[in-house]
Amino acid sequence: MTIHQLSVFVENKSGTVVKVLDCFKENGIQLIAITIADTSEYGICRIVCSEPLRAYDCLKEAGIAVSISEVFAVSLADKPGAAADVLRLFTKEGISVAYLYAFLLAGKAVMVFRTDNKEKARSIIESSGLESIEDSLLSEVFV
Amino acid sequence: MSPNERRALQGKRLHKLVEYVYHNVPFYRSKLQEMDVTPDDINTIDDIVKLPFTTKKDLRDNYPFGLQAVPQSEIIRVHASSGTTGNPTIVGYTRKDVGVWSECMSRSLTAFGVTRDDIFSVGYGYGLFTGGLGAHYGVEHLGAAVLPASTGSTEKHIRLLCDLGVTGLACTPSYALHLAETMEKLGVGRDRIKLRVGAFGAEPWTENMRKEIQERLGLKGYNLYGLSEIMGPGVSYECECQNGSHIADDHFYPEIINPDTLEPQPYGTSGELVFTTLTKQGMPLLRYRTRDLCTLFDEPCPCGRTSVRMGRSDDMLIIRGINVFPSQVESVVLSMPECAPRYLLVVERTGNLDTLTVQVEMRQEYFAQGFDTFEPIFKLERELAAKLKSVLSISAKVEIKQPGTLERSEGKSRFVLDKRVLK
Known part of the structure; x- marks a missing residue:
């Protein structure tokens, strides 16, 4: 009934989302959906992917502020x-x-x-x- | 040395200094003449109040060598401090100056309990900044072994700390934290290093930060104070009692003044710290206004040293007429478990109004608790803003940064970015 979704905290500045996406690329994880909600200072990037648990570990390893939740x-x-x-x-x-x-x-x-x-x-x-x-x-x- | 003997020595040195600059530095000669003061008017250390002040602006206006008291052939070392606005500050040292500096730095290390059996790693930046070479010469002067690690190659530095059994570390407090963080990242446990003494300085730091560094690196951290205009690290240092820093006041005479009225203040009163270089040859300074705020006190110290001590110093910012100290912000940031122990104060002027923005780094673990909306970030912002307001008495805008994005300081502090253009 629920799936695991990753949420990544990003600042509103150039290059922050690329760093996140590179992490998926390097680890061979397929993106299924990505959406960014933003305020004037921050963004939250929500991601559905082929292997959410592994992606979570990879992002964390890369020092990225990421959380995982069920939606x-x-x-x-x-x-x-x-x-x-x-x-x-x-x-x-x-x-x-x-x-x-x-x-x-x-x-x-x-x-x-x-x-x-x-x-x-x-x-x-x-x-x-x-x-x-x-x-x-x-x-x-x-x- | 008893207080009276010390005062006699300081008075004698001050007289010689004034005579020296009167005859060798045109800038001081004309200042003294304007004030109708001659070297013969300066006989005891109390006469120092008759002398003119020197400011950072005077140093910039006389760039590069205008305040130098010796011919260029006598200078064996030149340091330059970063000039974010205007000219950099240039300081030339004679051979004797470098000798006094090495000795003062070596006194500091002795007060920290360092002996010739120690291996001391210097993690201050080597180069124009006085931290690296200043500490380096002090360690050599003491006879301990110096490891000139400098900053930058942190992973190699950690490897050498482990493999060589390094026992002492000199660097900025924020670089010490960076080392601790990198060790954790690499999975290098505290038990792999043998550090026991840390000589930390070049930026203001708090007791909370000391505790955090001591816990994470397993050493005892001592405050080391200095400024390049006066000399470099070693101007003052903590002893084992860690109650204020002892000033090498046979070489650097300290005063506290009220920064508004310029009136000298008695011991125990907070104000701007002013130094006179009693023995310097290359670029001697009369009553140099450091812009650091602190108190001085001369109660006997249980360690036996009789020199005057200074309380913790802090760079002061004046924002909308209110005095703001980075250490106040630091204490707030360190009290928030959601934040990493790093921050940057950005001061700007929009129209006629100064604005303060405090940037802090969110800890990765905070966000990882299952957050997927902005609410926890806004909540952190609000809490920080409220705490800052109650501590600083002015409101500050809070910006939360991604983990690991605020610059790690390797040389002199980068806790403040003042973008105001002042006339």
């Missing part, structure tokens, strides 16, 4: 309105979403989001019959 990942139908319908399942139960992004993986549309009310989100996914994504899918695609 919800569900599969969407590939048609207009699919994302809205899925999100509504959560918001109508009073669950708010801290951030959200989506990507395509092996022909599937995947929506990733974080919420503080994890238990409730979990039970909604179970009861609504949504297809959720696990870490295993991330690595399988690139074997």
Whole structure:
């Protein structure tokens, strides 16, 4: 139901993201999705990749401020309105979403989001019959 | 030497010094003439208050050799301090000056408990900066073995510390921390090194920093103070009591003045430290204003030394009319477990308003606790800003930097970046 996502703290200055991406390159880890949230001074780079646990160790070794966390990942139908319908399942139960992004993986549309009310989100996914994504899918695609 | 004998010696040397500069340094001759003072007016050390002050600006205005008192052929060494604004400061030393310097530095090492059986690594930058060569000559003068490691090749330095069983280390406190960090990164345990004495100086540091260095390197750290305009490291040094630093006041006479009124202050009062070089030949200075703030005290020290001691010194910044000391910022940064023990104060002037930005490095472990939003960073920013405000009495902007991005100091301190252009 959840996948491991890496979050990297970067300053808003030239070259900081390249250093992070080089780490993936050097260790042969495949990026699946990357998104950067920024304020005027800082950015947080969120990354989904083929081997999150190994990537975490590599980034840490390189002295980069990185953390690893579990976020919800569900599969969407590939048609207009699919994302809205899925999100509504959560918001109508009073669950708010801290951030959200989506990507395509092996022909599937995947929506990733974080919420503080994890238990409730979990039970909604179970009861609504949504297809959720696990870490295993991330690595399988690139074997 | 008893206090009275010392004062008599200082008075005699001061008279000779004034006579010397009167006849050899046109800059001082005209200053003394303007004030209607002749060498015959200076007979005891108390007469020093009749003499003019010398400032950093005087040194810059007389760049490069205007304050030199001897012909160039007498000079055997020249050091230059970095000039971030205007001319660098040039100091020429005669053979006798280098000898006095080596002796003062060797006195410092003796006070730290160093003997000729020690192997002492000098991790100050060698070159124009006085730290490297100053410490180097002192170790040789004492008869211990010197390892001129300098800065830069930190990994090789660590290897030599281990393999040679080096027992002493002279460097900036921040470089000592850098060594400790690099050792941890390389997986070199504290038990692999035999360091027992550290001679740390060239930047202000706090008791918290001392504790951290002592714990991580397993040595006892002593404060070593100096400034290139006066000589270099060895102007003052801690003894085993570590209660203030003993000034080599047979060579460097200290005074404390009020920086606003320039009035001399009694012992025990905080103010600007002023030095007169009683025995220097190359570039003797009368009442040089160091811009360092501290107190002086002359209570007997249990170690037996009778020289005047100075409290910890600190470079002072004046921001929006408020005195700000880097050590205040340091104590705040070190009290935050989320931050690495490094910081940079950036002072700028926007319009007519001075602004202070404090840059700190976040520890990697802090972010690694599963953070994936900005909230913990903003929280750290807010906490730091509130603590700084209560300590400094002015507000400072806080910038959190990625781990390992603030510059590690290898020479003179880089804890302050003053970008103000002052008239």
